[in-house]
Amino acid sequence: MPKGYWISAYRTISDPEKLAAYNKLAAPAVKAGGGQTLVRGGRVVAHDAGIAERTVLIEFDSIEQAVAARESATYQEALSILSDGVERDFRIVEGTD
Template sequence: MAKAYWIAHVTVTNPEVYAGYQAVAPAAFQQHGAKFLARGGEAETLEGESWQRHVVIEFDSLQQARDCYTSPEYKKARALRAGACEASITIVEGT
């Protein structure tokens, strides 16, 4: 079975509110076997929109990645970051 990945690009607009997301989201990722491959760190945008943060998260399957995103735990985390960031999140199946 192919792995799957969340690819997220985020620009935080309200760090104080975003901290609530950061406090709650790890529980959702842990429950769904997520493995962080990249989170924050130095990045260089070569084409397209520039984002503040880039995150790559590995899951064992596409379904597991979807289940994490739609889980009650992650829905709670997303609600806590509402209005605190601009984000683009894609789930992609690996090769």
């Protein structure tokens, strides 16, 4: 079965305190949803229209599991704290077999 992935590419971080508060709640929510963080922050080399800002990649056993984790009450609470603290491109994608 193909894996599911959360991919977050941050365009701007306008409120680092909101991001820190979000991270405290999001990390346990992701883990509870079956996610494994593969990339969080670190060095970025951007090409084309990419922005060399924070990037996060989280793996789930399936796209269904990834969607369910995003929709969970615990992750929604983390999102409410993040609110307008960042601008990011967040996608859930299905991997290949």
